[in-house]
Amino acid sequence: MGLILRIEDVSKSFGSLKALDSVTMELEKGAIVGLIGPNGSGKTTLFNVIAGVFHADSGRVILAGQDITHDSPDKIVKKGVARTFQIPKPFASLSVLQNVAIGATYGRGAYGDRLRAESKAREVLSFAGLSGREETQANDLTLAELRRLEMARALATEPSVLLLDEVMAGLNPSEVGKAIELIQKTRSELGITILVVEHVMQAIMTLSDSVIVLNYGRRIAQGTPSEIAHNRSVIEAYLGEEYVVS
């Protein structure tokens, strides 16, 4: 299998707040790894550091043997890391097709001309279950569709690593089911390595090969979903000390 992404001793502070405190983790090629933790534990910050939106104060981010710690976000996309946003950020007044085609044009695939970018976009849209919505304005999509659009746009950049930031928040159970299917399909059919931040525990438990838990910017646990579910410090972090039963 081999490593695809390695986070090495990464720290990041905002003023006196230590958002990430020497976090180390590794992503095996083709794995789906869940990243969980209470609100404010540093999950989104970690995403932003990997994607180059923030630069780590110390430590390194290594993608397939290459140091990307100090690259700009657009360069990192071209090297193969794509991400979605916790709060969807569609190009609201553009069509669904254009939204995705822009990803195809400027991503790692670098589809130079419009026609090729658009046909790539159609392909991705049908993969993401958004066929028939190509000409709809992104504004008019439902939340579930918007989250699919976020994923489709990221996939259009042809990433090797995909960072999904709460793609299921606010979805109903049947929509969550479909989202899980899409993520599994992304791994099995496209071979993309996926790091998922999620509060929907059922989803994390079904999807992930392994789960990493952050709290106050520190990695407090790592293991298979069932190990994590019974981990003492994880229960402590989420529910408080008094709930820990041996």
Added chain:
Amino acid sequence: MWIILAESWNILGGYAGYVSFGHATFFGLGAYFVAIVLRDLGASPFLTAPIAGLFTSGVAFVFGYAVLRLKGNYFSIATLSLNYVVLLLISNLYWLTGGGNGLSLPSLSLGIKTTLSVFYWYLLAVALVAIFVIYRVTQSTFGWAMLAIRESEDAARSLGINVDFIKRRAYAISAFFPGLVGGVYAYFISYIDPPSAFALAFNLNVVLMSIFGGLGTILGPLIGAVSLTTVLLSVTYVFMSSLNLAIYGVALIVVVMFAPDGILRLISRRKWA
């Protein structure tokens, strides 16, 4: 002339979503560039005007490094103050620009009628070129990138778009045309001084025309420029000159109230909806 200015403003303002009040800055710089070259080297303004455009483009690319870090209203204010900085600079560099006295230029010795038609055809040709270039730009993937930036810079960045570079390029393209037109205008009027070359009202006109016609379209600024200029001129002929601004204001309010996306959207919606 207004067509060219409104169209070129629309690249940055309408497509990339950066409302600049700096078009007059480039217009004035272009005017001075041509005037100084004509005075010192005697080169024909019709030839130096495009070079003035390249000059203002370059200036925009450099300015852009700083001002394009600001967003929304802050960007607008920064371009506005930049205009005053340049205005003051030009006013005080006596040895180069004649300062507040302005510069008088030799005019074409062809008689009024011929002179007018020469300028008319020259500017019409430039307008056509401008529309063509801008059309091509907006149809390219570069145009997509600008739209993406207008909609969400974070998302644009997350899809591999080099946001800062695209914005500076858009700014530079946008600044080429006012530089060129400013150069031609200086020759036409044959006298320039700082307040007239860097007039604030000028900025407002360009912005209003684009909004009036429709932001982020090719036809919009064209319609806006033609209709507003016609309205202005006819009002000036019929009444006294100060009334035109009032009517101008009323027209804009009506458009913003009933067709916030501009006249063009209103027409196209009627047709297809």
